Amino acid sequence: MTFSLLVRDPETGALAGAAATGSLCVGGWVLRGELHAGMSASQGASPSSFWGEDVLRCMAEGRPAKRAVAEVVERDRNREDRQLSALDVSGQGAAFTGANNGDQKGALIFPNGIVAGNILADAKVLAAIRDGYLDAQGPLGRRMIAALEAGRAAGGDSRGLMSAALLELRRDTALLTLRVDFHESDPLGALVDLYARATSGEYAYWARQVPSLDDPERGLD
Secondary structure (H helix, E strand, O other): OEEEEEEEOOOOOOEEEEEEEOOOOHHHHHEEEEOOOEEEEEEOOOOOHHHHHHHHHHHHOOOOHHHHHHHHHHOOOOHHHOEEEEEEOOOOEEEEEOOOOOOOOEEEEEOOEEEEEOOEOOOOHHHHHHHHHHHOOOOHHHHHHHHHHHHHHOOOEOOOOOEEEEEEEOOOOOOEEEEEOOOOOOHHHHHHHHHHHHOOHHHHHHHOOOOOOOOOOOOOO
């Protein structure tokens, strides 16, 4: 019921995930991330948020994405109802798509990124999302949203879209987590507007004061 993109920016080491779906609350259900572990997207006909958290735990313990996904999937007897993609901190991706998810479905791995989706209107949606990200210019978050827009233009979720989300993690700034949990007509348009508001003006100024992982004065020592 969802299409998602996970990436690692090789120039900065930033991690990001973006997703859109024809159901509610895609950000809360699908996207997870930790700078010391990687990114995950757990989705499908009967998604398990535990999958996204468990695969991050495995990667944090040093397993590459492929092994981490295999471990999480193998111990779930309802695996065929779910879809999981993961990207480790080295930029290696892996995915599992259960047979009971609706067509079109699958995943596409590329250097420093992975796209996954199910109940897609067309098999070309996955490649469109990848190409939309790679062809986009500007800040990482805007490129992620451009990828979702490219996926929608190629057909997207066969039911249309109802929610969209972006999660961006950097060592030198506070996390950026944006969620449009419901929009009747254009959740991606609402996400574009929210991203513009969150990265400019007083909110952006405030966010720059929030401690980051690389902040020597964040008070954890």
